[in-house]
Amino acid sequence: MKKKPVAVLLILMIAVKETTALVVLTKVSDDVRDISEEVRLQEMPQQINIYIETSCKGPAVKKAAGAWFVECIKGSGELATRGGVLYADKVTENVLTLALVKSAFSIFTRPCQSRVFTECSHVLNTMKNGWIWQWRENNWVTAKGTMAKNAEAWKQCAEVVEGHKTDWTNGTHPYRIKMQSRLVKELSVKHDLPAAGIYVAVSVPEWNIG
Numbered sequence: 001m002k003k004k005p006v007a008v009l010l011i012l013m014i015a016v017k018e019t020t021a022l023v024v025l026t027k028v029s030d031d032v033r034d035i036s037e038e039v040r041l042q043e044m045p046q047q048i049n050i051y052i053e054t055s056c057k058g059p060a061v062k063k064a065a066g067a068w069f070v071e072c073i074k075g076s077g078e079l080a081t082r083g084g085v086l087y088a089d090k091v092t093e094n095v096l097t098l099a100l101v102k103s104a105f106s107i108f109t110r111p112c113q114s115r116v117f118t119e120c121s122h123v124l125n126t127m128k129n130g131w132i133w134q135w136r137e138n139n140w141v142t143a144k145g146t147m148a149k150n151a152e153a154w155k156q157c158a159e160v161v162e163g164h165k166t167d168w169t170n171g172t173h174p175y176r177i178k179m180q181s182r183l184v185k186e187l188s189v190k191h192d193l194p195a196a197g198i199y200v201a202v203s204v205p206e207w208n209i210g
Helices: 006-043 093-105 121-128 131-137 151-161 176-187
Strands: 045-054 062-074 079-091 113-117 165-169 200-203
Touching: 045 093, 045 176, 062 093, 062 176, 079 093, 079 176, 093 121, 093 151, 121 131, 121 165, 131 151
Parallel strands: 045 113, 113 165
Antiparallel strands: 045 062, 062 079, 079 200
16 A cells, blocks of 8 residues: 655645634634624514604694604613604694604614504504505505695605504503603793794603613
């Protein structure tokens, strides 16, 4: 039996070591990837609820305030919230609700799944039935052949909601009393006219935690 040259044996030994090292590195890489995925999933919100409240009801134009509140329950069980208030001297329930929805969804940096709570029946029905997307396809013309009222507000709402998976409801929620109490307070305060638009954005630091 012919002996293999020493050089060939060295090459084979190096190749075996490199292969073993590659397998080990691949296994480590897979483990790191698994850990990273686990951490990512833990950090992702498991539940997002969006609460919309207004002081006005119906189509009448009046002085009103509205509140938006986002509740994010993370995989670890940690709670994070964001929220704010909008005030206007003259506004309707529909227009104010759309502005609040826009404010709430504007904080998201990636698509998410959320449940939206609102008592505004027109906005609720339009979103639940997908009419907003039909109007947009028809250049904001409704099924009746007329232009959608407040088309610009609907357009801005569509831009921020698109891409998210949403469930709309008028159910009760635990933040309603707190939010409505804040709206009563804002209506009792004199607000300066906004520099642009019709809304005065009011910061509520205690609603922004986590």
